[in-house]
Amino acid sequence: MIVSEKTEEQLLEQIQRIEPFVGNTPLFPINNAFQKPGIKIYAKLEWQQLGGSVKARPAFNIMKNAIINGQLNKERHLLDASSGNTAIAYAAIGAALGIPVTICLPENASEERKILLRAHGAHIVYTSKFGSTDEAQEKALELFNENPDKYFYADQYGNENNWQAHYNTTAFEIFKQTESRISHFVTGLGTTGSFVGNSRRLKELNPDIQLISLEPDSALHGLEGWKHLETAKVPRIYDATIANENLEIDTSEAYFWVKKVAQTEGILISPSAGANLAGAIKVAQELDEGVIVTLFPDNADKYGEVLNQLF
Numbered sequence: 141m142i143v144s145e146k147t148e149e150q151l152l153e154q155i156q157r158i159e160p161f162v163g164n165t166p167l168f169p170i171n172n173a174f175q176k177p178g179i180k181i182y183a184k185l186e187w188q189q190l191g192g193s194v195k196a197r198p199a200f201n202i203m204k205n206a207i208i209n210g211q212l213n214k215e216r217h218l219l220d221a222s223s224g225n226t227a228i229a230y231a232a233i234g235a236a237l238g239i240p241v242t243i244c245l246p247e248n249a250s251e252e253r254k255i256l257l258r259a260h261g262a263h264i265v266y267t268s269k270f271g272s273t274d275e276a277q278e279k280a281l282e283l284f285n286e287n288p289d290k291y292f293y294a295d296q297y298g299n300e301n302n303w304q305a306h307y308n309t310t311a312f313e314i315f316k317q318t319e320s321r322i323s324h325f326v327t328g329l330g331t332t333g334s335f336v337g338n339s340r341r342l343k344e345l346n347p348d349i350q351l352i353s354l355e356p357d358s359a360l361h362g363l364e365g366w367k368h369l370e371t372a373k374v375p376r377i378y379d380a381t382i383a384n385e386n387l388e389i390d391t392s393e394a395y396f397w398v399k400k401v402a403q404t405e406g407i408l409i410s411p412s413a414g415a416n417l418a419g420a421i422k423v424a425q426e427l428d429e430g431v432i433v434t435l436f437p438d439n440a441d442k443y444g445e446v447l448n449q450l451f
Contacts, residue, residue: 147214151207154237161190162200162233163309167317168436172404173397174421178429181420182318183413183436184310190236191229192256193438195222198333199229201305202294203239212292217242217263219284219291221276223365224253225438226296226331231260242291244276244283250364252442273297274373296331298376306337314338314433315345322346323430326420328354328389328412330365332378334435339382350384354419357388362395362446363415365437393418398440399450408440408447 165188170181186194206212217240218230227243234241241262245254248269257264265283267276277297284293296302314322325342327335339351356363359371369378394415401417402408409417413436420434440447 148207148210151213151237151239155204155207158190158233158236159200159204162196163189164313165189167314167433168405168407170401170405170417170420173400173417174424176424179424179427179432180430181417181424181432181434183417183420183434184314185407185436185439187436187438187441191232192441193225193229194334194435195226195229195437196233197305197309198296198299198302198331199226200233201301201308202296202299203230203233203237205301206292206294207237212239214238214240216240216289217291218294219280220244220294220296221267221273221280222296223273223276223330224249224442225365227262228253228256228260230294231257231262234262235260242283244280246272246276250442250445252444256442272372273367277373296333297373300377302331302333303337303340303377306334307341308337310334310435311338311341311345315342318431318433320346321431322349322433324350324352324420324423324427324432326352326354326423326432326434327416328363328366328419329369329378330367330412332367332375334437336377336379336382340379343382350423351382352419352423353383353386354389354415355386356415357390362391363389363412364410364443365412366415387419387422389415389418391415395446395450397421398446402440402451409436410438410440410443411446412437413439 221244398414416434
């Protein structure tokens, strides 16, 4: 597929214009929901960027590098599988760049996510609600193999630009925002890019930082975007040697902290953010002192059904 040099230049200019709106998210102190002398817990409010979630970082980095390498343009669809947040980030960024986006999405994704995808003009290919993102990945690969000239297959679960987005941005932000005092980094495993990228860089910045990964406690869980690695397809970008410790989180724990944070901190967070906080608090309860940082991947805007259960 031939793309003019002028079109390529325009895309690169558009990338530069939107790049300042990806990342640079605030670090929020948990002051009321949990208190313990000698312990501070902070959470990155990752929904405060273009695309509305932590997935904006890898989505942008994947798209940026694909454009630079000539793999993606305004005539070729970006294709990937997603449980929702990465899909929305692709769609939002794709809309800003004029790049078509096709997403393979499990049909049980929340209605809010489907609406946002349609609003940004994404083409959705639904897969079975019983197959999770594993089946969605298989469908995306099938579509790509059938028509490789039509699609750039982003493959967020195997694309090195996923974890590198956090390695090159999020980790530096965290280190600077805590004034180098971070002692523990805690976050859940989904595509695993957030944990792998942040952990690799933070360990370089300070080898004493402890890295704690989180997983659902069973295959049948309610933490959208998270993977129970024992029973799911393990992302190729995952590195099992990184974590100092891996903790299991029950969905009910996550819901408890969603409600607690709403009523004590004044922000509405998603179940995965509640699960990350649950993990950070488990870590805090075993410490006498420390500065713990986790991620709030998104807020509650896309989880109306959960909020209806809790409030």
